[in-house]
Amino acid sequence: MNKKIIKDKVTLDNNAKRLSIAMIGHKRVPSREGGVEIVVEQLSIRMAALGHKVTVYNRKGHHVGGKEYDTPSNSETMKRYKELTVVSVPTIEGRGLAALTSSFFGTVMALFKHYDCIHYHAEGPAAMVIIPHIFGIRTVVTIHGLDWKRAKWGGFATKYLKFGEKIAVKYASQIIVLSRNVERYFREQYHRETVFIPNGIERPQIKQVQLIKEKWNLDKDSYILFLGRIVPEKGILYLIDAYKQLNTAKKLVIAGGSSDTNQFMSEVTRAVENDRQVILTGFVQGQELEELFSNAYIYVLPSDLEGMPISLLEAMSYGNCCVVSDIPECTEVVEDKAVVFKKSDAQDLKNKLENLINEPAIVEKYRVKASEFICNKYNWSNVVARTLALYS
Numbered sequence: 470m471n472k473k474i475i476k477d478k479v480t481l482d483n484n485a486k487r488l489s490i491a492m493i494g495h496k497r498v499p500s501r502e503g504g505v506e507i508v509v510e511q512l513s514i515r516m517a518a519l520g521h522k523v524t525v526y527n528r529k530g531h532h533v534g535g536k537e538y539d540t541p542s543n544s545e546t547m548k549r550y551k552e553l554t555v556v557s558v559p560t561i562e563g564r565g566l567a568a569l570t571s572s573f574f575g576t577v578m579a580l581f582k583h584y585d586c587i588h589y590h591a592e593g594p595a596a597m598v599i600i601p602h603i604f605g606i607r608t609v610v611t612i613h614g615l616d617w618k619r620a621k622w623g624g625f626a627t628k629y630l631k632f633g634e635k636i637a638v639k640y641a642s643q644i645i646v647l648s649r650n651v652e653r654y655f656r657e658q659y660h661r662e663t664v665f666i667p668n669g670i671e672r673p674q675i676k677q678v679q680l681i682k683e684k685w686n687l688d689k690d691s692y693i694l695f696l697g698r699i700v701p702e703k704g705i706l707y708l709i710d711a712y713k714q715l716n717t718a719k720k721l722v723i724a725g726g727s728s729d730t731n732q733f734m735s736e737v738t739r740a741v742e743n744d745r746q747v748i749l750t751g752f753v754q755g756q757e758l759e760e761l762f763s764n765a766y767i768y769v770l771p772s773d774l775e776g777m778p779i780s781l782l783e784a785m786s787y788g789n790c791c792v793v794s795d796i797p798e799c800t801e802v803v804e805d806k807a808v809v810f811k812k813s814d815a816q817d818l819k820n821k822l823e824n825l826i827n828e829p830a831i832v833e834k835y836r837v838k839a840s841e842f843i844c845n846k847y848n849w850s851n852v853v854a855r856t857l858a859l860y861s
Contacts, residue, residue, distance in 0.1 A: 494594030504779035517552035526575035596633035614776025647777030650797035669849030694765035704771030711819035726752030785843035790835035
């Protein structure tokens with residue numbers, strides 16, 4: 470496949486070979502159960518639109534937000550989605566078991582399909598790379614984050630994720646990383662070169678307040694928003710701590726579902742009980758999600774650990790003033806187009822929020838810059854082209 474790389478952009482030859490590609494490691498497509506699912510869907514539908522044959526190996530099982538969010542992608546009934554082939558993979562439900570078992574069975578099923586490349590997503594599923602390697606099948610692994618660092622895992626799960634990382638280093642044909650920080654980690658820890666390809670984003674349509682008013686009594690600019698998975702490393706507890714120190718009429722909206730973290734979800738619920746100013750929406754998608762992003766006064770991502778936060782890209786694409794922790798995975802994304810506070814420091818976060826609440830002109834200054842900046846910087850067409858170049 471001919472490729473021309475100029476400042477991280479690739480132009481592909483229109484006569485390039487049409488490839489047969491498998492995607493393994495996500496939960497389900499279509500789904501917003503996590504950033505991995507969004508990335509796999511966006512890559513897959515764009516590759517298929519270019520004429521490539523893409524198969525997504527979906528886990529069986531219930532939606533992370535609960536059974537009420539189940540769709541055909543949670544069962545065996547879905548065979549096609551847009552131009553994609555969908556295969557439902559046997560999955561053993563249980564903390565840490567779903568990713569392991571679905572990636573194993575997905576890999577075994579994929580061996581019989583003669584793919585040009587199998588693309589694995591995340592460190593746990595990457596442990597299966599050794600199987601197609603034995604059979605001479607090309608593999609690409611995307612490291613969506615150093616998953617073994619996540620607080621929700623422990624014991625065997627943490628060791629297995631680290632094992633998956635080492636298998637990827639030794640056997641993957643190519644490794645994609647989403648941040649320069651993780652690129653440095655692989656170079657220093659393993660002397661393994663990786664390919665830096667950050668995620669992309671689309672320019673969205675701004676939605677007026679409707680459903681969020683009916684459901685949670687929210688108006689434009691009446692709330693501070695966190696939207697993401699309810700997991701310890703997202704820094705939600707010290708966001709709540711910082712918010713409780715503010716003297717403001719603005720509500721705090723915490724939107725998202727748990728992910729193998731029911732105990733932590735209970736901690737969050739206890740931390741805000743009897744506080745009518747804090748709203749826990751649960752899992753959101755569709756118009757509710759679009760309205761929440763469109764009408765927030767501030768978006769906050771107080772994470773201690775990230776890969777490349779899709780929710781941050783989305784928040785900026787909607788033109789939000791964003792407040793993020795000073796971890797490299799966030800600061801690389803926002804540059805000087807967002808407010809940055811010290812990681813894990815509730816007092817510093819409180820001070821930054823207080824200043825923005827008292828200075829709407831500063832909020833507006835960040836809003837004006839955010840959307841144009843992020844949509845130009847992170848383009849899905851470039852992401853797809855650069856990823857395809859690694860498949861052959």
